[in-house]
Every structure is written in C-alpha cells, then in structure tokens.
Amino acid sequence: MDEAAVSNSSVIEPFELSYSDLLILSKYNEIDDSSSSLSEEEITRRKSMRRCIMEALGPEGPGLLSISGVTGASVLRRRILLLGRELALLDPERRKRILKEQCLGSDVPLKDPDRSVSSFAMQLKYAEGVGNSQSKEDKELSQISSLGNNGFNMNKMMNIQHEDFHHLGSSFKELGFIMMDLGICLARICDWSIGGHELELSLMESSSAKGRLIHYHSVKENVVLKQSEKKLGINKSRISCKKNAKHDKSKMDISTANEVQPCDIMSNLWQQWHYDYGIFTVLTAPMFLLSTLPGEGGEYNRLFDSSVQECPYPDEHTHLQILHPRKGKVFMVKTSPESFIIQVGESADILSKGKLCATLHCVHRPPRCKDMSRETFVLFLQPAWTKTFTFSGYPVDQLVFDCGDSKSSDDDCPLNKHDRRLANGILKLVPPLMSRLKDGMSFAEFSRETTKQYYGGRGLQANR
Structure with missing residues (x-):
C-alpha cells in the first residue's frame, strides 16, 4: 500500500469498554440485573453496553473492541515491552541463553537478519490463569472505583537494567x-448475549493459551543485523528465497494494470494480511520506540547500546489495519496507549454461528520512520485441539467476505474504485475460510491447514 493511500485511509476508534464494566457485565447477566435493586438508569446503561459489544464484534462491526483502565497493567506492560526490544537486539548466544533460562521460545527464524519481527513465545495454562483471576475478582470489583489510571509519560523511558x-x-x-482474564470475561458476556456457554466452555476445555512478545524491527535495525550476518557468512537459503520473491514479483507485474497489485498490498507491512484462527486475540496497545545508533562498536553492541526514546503514535494511530467485513474498506485502528485490544478469531466466528465476526488485519510500517520500532504483547485464546467444528446453523451468506457486489459497476457500489480494488486484492491474497475448514474438522486439523495455506509452499507469507 503506497504512502498516499495510507494517508487517505479512514481511521476507526473501536468501542471502548472500561475494565470495571467488563467485570460487572461478566459477573451479572440481564436476568440478574432485572431482579436486583439497580436503578432503571443503570439497567439501561448495562443493556446498552452489551448491545454495543455485540455490534462491535458482530458481522456489522469491525470485529474488535478495546478495554481501558485495567488495574495494575500499565507499569507491567511498559516493562515487558521494553524488555522485548532489548531481547530482540541481543547477540544470538546471549539471547539463546536467556530464552532457555526464562522458558521462552520463538516461532520466527531469529537467525534471519531480514526478519521483520522478533517474537518470543510461551504457553500459559488456563487453569493457573483463571485461578489467579478468580482470587482477585471480588477485591477488584470493590476497589475499582477508587483506583486511578497509572500515568503514561510519552517522552520518558523506564530504565532497563540487564538483570531485569x-x-x-x-x-x-x-x-x-491479566489478558487471559479479559478474554474469558468477554467470552462469558458474548455467551449470555448469544445463548449458551459455547465460547467460555471451549476456552476452559483448552489446556493453554499462547503468549507472544513481539518486536517489529526498524529499517535501520535490519541494516545492522545484515552487517553482522556478513561477518558470519552469507545464508544461501535466504538468497534462494529472495530469488523466488523476485520471480513472483515479475509474475505480479504482468497482471492487469487496472487492479491493485499484490506487491503493492504486501509492501511496507510489518505483518501481512491474515485472520487469527483462535477464539480471541488480546493485544496490548503498541509502544513505538525511536532509536539512534552509535557510530562505533560491534554490530550487536550498536543495537543494544543505541539511544532509545519512546514516542507518540505515528499519525496518531496504532498502525494496526483492518478490512471491515461489511464496509469493505481498510481502516487504521486508533486506541489509547493504555488500552488493550481484543480481536475476534475464526474459531469464535464458527462457534457463535456467525454472531461474532473474525477480523482480517495486518500491521503497517510507518513509511517515513526508518528509525522507529513497534512493540506489543499478544495472547491467543483458543479452544482445545480436539474441539470439533461444524457449519450447521452458520449463515451461508457470511461464508463469503462481503465487500460489495463484484459484478456490479463501479458507479453502483458505495465504495470508490480504489477501495474496492484494494479490498478485492487483499481478499485474493488471503485463503478463504471455506478452503481451510471442512465440516467435522478438529481445531488441530483446522490450525494445521490454515498454517499450511498461509506459510507453506506458495502461501501468502511463505517467503516472509
């Protein structure tokens, strides 16, 4: 996507739910409200919030919302995001040792200097997290009105000591x-609105959730990583990969001139367009860091010892992009730096019979900020691997992404020509749900097929 298109992109501010309201709505349903001594005004307010939640996560909404005012999360979020950057830029041997000591792994090739992200992952047990959450819930409900938000200073960094x-x-x-608690509370609220307990039970039947600490590299960081790699020798497999990428690009160039090209859609992205295939994805609001590299020293030392400054959101939004399922248009997501974002995954879409709608999204790299990196922490909440999926009761018309009637003329469509072509170009790159899911398939089989179509062979991200 070119710079002009990005500058003209629409910005969407998701429905924001306070943490205190999330806890209340997950503890009391509408029947509890009506039988309580609450005022009519409070009952109406809660009903309105439940409706807004389902509208935000349903087929007419963007498929995400934000949670603000999460107690105790502000300092913890900043600390771990800063550690993520430090860990990503350590020399490989020291990083390997730390990952082993802290029981962390990675699902990206950390030896590849061309990588756009460094990711550090850990499996978290639901039972441990839920027990931790339930022991604090009543206390938080009684204290939350007296707690203020932690201040967020956009211009100062918290000092990171290596022993941290x-x-x-x-x-x-x-x-x-903390993020697991947010997802489970939201699942319970959605279940009460949909009817039944499918989402929460699916989460509780699962053994674990996957956490990922992600550092999105600045352009200059990749330059220094490549310089370091040259001292160790050239990676032949990576050269082969680049040749394949150039070959694919030459094929793209002969496409019809009146379409948005795949290379345009996939360019300048930290993370390519995709759906998450779990139930919910919970993300911290990102942190953007601006670094100045020193002129001397070893390559990895230059990265680790670089001067770093926290900065406001470029263009005042998160650079998380979504393709709205009904409007058929790309939006930049704007939230407060202290909030958490919760996205709907494809499993929730299927289990809710289409009452929740999965979010098609990517992460955009600010075009003029070559010294800027992006930090975030993500938690993937998923059903048990043995969970069986069925299309029974799922609305047939929602199995196909609706971005306007492709057979109608441009003049008949409410979208402008560029929006339509961009949306259709994105959809051509992303393997549709029907190509990855068969009726009666387990979640394990679905996740394997999804990973294969995204990353295997000639999949969307095979050469990333």
Whole structure:
C-alpha cells in the first residue's frame, strides 16, 4: 500500500469498554440485573453496553473492541515491552541463553537478519490463569472505583537494567494472565448475549493459551543485523528465497494494470494480511520506540547500546489495519496507549454461528520512520485441539467476505474504485475460510491447514 493511500485511509476508534464494566457485565447477566435493586438508569446503561459489544464484534462491526483502565497493567506492560526490544537486539548466544533460562521460545527464524519481527513465545495454562483471576475478582470489583489510571509519560523511558531479564518469564506470565482474564470475561458476556456457554466452555476445555512478545524491527535495525550476518557468512537459503520473491514479483507485474497489485498490498507491512484462527486475540496497545545508533562498536553492541526514546503514535494511530467485513474498506485502528485490544478469531466466528465476526488485519510500517520500532504483547485464546467444528446453523451468506457486489459497476457500489480494488486484492491474497475448514474438522486439523495455506509452499507469507 503506497504512502498516499495510507494517508487517505479512514481511521476507526473501536468501542471502548472500561475494565470495571467488563467485570460487572461478566459477573451479572440481564436476568440478574432485572431482579436486583439497580436503578432503571443503570439497567439501561448495562443493556446498552452489551448491545454495543455485540455490534462491535458482530458481522456489522469491525470485529474488535478495546478495554481501558485495567488495574495494575500499565507499569507491567511498559516493562515487558521494553524488555522485548532489548531481547530482540541481543547477540544470538546471549539471547539463546536467556530464552532457555526464562522458558521462552520463538516461532520466527531469529537467525534471519531480514526478519521483520522478533517474537518470543510461551504457553500459559488456563487453569493457573483463571485461578489467579478468580482470587482477585471480588477485591477488584470493590476497589475499582477508587483506583486511578497509572500515568503514561510519552517522552520518558523506564530504565532497563540487564538483570531485569531474570524476571522476564514471571512478568510474561503475569501480563498474560491479566489478558487471559479479559478474554474469558468477554467470552462469558458474548455467551449470555448469544445463548449458551459455547465460547467460555471451549476456552476452559483448552489446556493453554499462547503468549507472544513481539518486536517489529526498524529499517535501520535490519541494516545492522545484515552487517553482522556478513561477518558470519552469507545464508544461501535466504538468497534462494529472495530469488523466488523476485520471480513472483515479475509474475505480479504482468497482471492487469487496472487492479491493485499484490506487491503493492504486501509492501511496507510489518505483518501481512491474515485472520487469527483462535477464539480471541488480546493485544496490548503498541509502544513505538525511536532509536539512534552509535557510530562505533560491534554490530550487536550498536543495537543494544543505541539511544532509545519512546514516542507518540505515528499519525496518531496504532498502525494496526483492518478490512471491515461489511464496509469493505481498510481502516487504521486508533486506541489509547493504555488500552488493550481484543480481536475476534475464526474459531469464535464458527462457534457463535456467525454472531461474532473474525477480523482480517495486518500491521503497517510507518513509511517515513526508518528509525522507529513497534512493540506489543499478544495472547491467543483458543479452544482445545480436539474441539470439533461444524457449519450447521452458520449463515451461508457470511461464508463469503462481503465487500460489495463484484459484478456490479463501479458507479453502483458505495465504495470508490480504489477501495474496492484494494479490498478485492487483499481478499485474493488471503485463503478463504471455506478452503481451510471442512465440516467435522478438529481445531488441530483446522490450525494445521490454515498454517499450511498461509506459510507453506506458495502461501501468502511463505517467503516472509
């Protein structure tokens, strides 16, 4: 997507739910409200919030919302996001040692200097997280009205001491459990609105959730990583990969001139367009860091010892992009730096019979900020691997992404020509749900097929 298109992109501010209201709505349903001594005004307010939640997550909405005012999360979020950057830029041997000590792994090739992200992952047990959450819930409900938000200074960095890596694993779990609580509370609220307990039970039947601490590299960081790689020798497999990418690009160039090209859609992205295939994805609001590299020293030392400054959101939004399922248009997501974002995954879409709608999204790289990196922490909440999916009761018309009647003329469509072509170009790159899911398939089989079509062979991200 070119710079002009980005500058003209629409911005969407998701429905924001306070943490205190999330806890209340997950503890009391509408029947509880009506039988309580609440005022009519409060009953109406809660009913309105439940409706807004389902509208935001349903087929007419963007498929995401934000949670604000999460107690105890502000300092923890900042600490672990800063550690994520430090860990990503360590020399490989030291990083490998720290990951082993802190029981962390990675699902990206960390030896590849061309990688756009560094990701550090850990499996978190639901039972441990839920027990931790339930022991604090009543206390938080009674205290939340008297607690203020932690201040967020956009111009100052929290000092990171190298020994803080000793607490990385425990901080990872602590933040993960807070985010797990958000997802489970939201699942319960959605279940009450939909009817039944399918979402919450599916989460509780699962053994774990996956947490990922992600550092999105700046352009200059990749330059230094490549310089370091040259000293160790050239990776032949990576050269082969680049040749394949150039070959694919030459094929793209012969496409019809009146379409948005795949290379345009996939360019300048930290993360390519995709759906998450779990139930909910919970994300911290991102942190953007601006670094100045020193002129001397070893390559990895230059990265680790670089001067870093926290900065406001470029263009005042998160650079998370979504393709709205009904409007058929790309939006930039705007939230407050202290909020958490919850996205709907394809499993929730299927289990809710289309009452929740999965979010098609990517992460855009600010075009003029070559010294800027992006930090975030993500938790993937998923059903048990043995969970069986069925299309029974699912609305047939929602199995196909609705971005306007492709057979109608441009003049008949409410979208402008560029919006339509961009949306259709994105959809051509992303393998549709029907190609990855068969009736009666388990979640394990669905996740394997999804990963294969995204990353295997000639999949969307095979060469990323």
